[in-house]
Amino acid sequence: MRMAGPMHLVFFVLTLVPFLMSWLGYDYLFLVAFMDLFMIYCATILVRSRVIEEGRLQIRRLYLTWGIFVIVFATTRIL
DSSP: OTTHHHHHHHHHHHHTHHHHTTSSOHHHHHHHHHHHHHHHHHHHHHHHOOSHHHHHHHHHHHHHHHHHHHHHHHHHHHO
């Protein structure tokens, strides 16, 4: 679980690349900022968790957050 923190930090930095390279606009930045804040919250709890069940819950929340982001992002791109 201690490896999850640095790995998520790299992920958070990489989520900003499309905006910084001007591939996507401010709508993407808004979605990513909201997603990253919640994922940072979950990752912090994950790293601090001492019980396996609590860690699994946070991992599920991380996957759910990413899944919702993909669905919302794809929907906004289509519309």
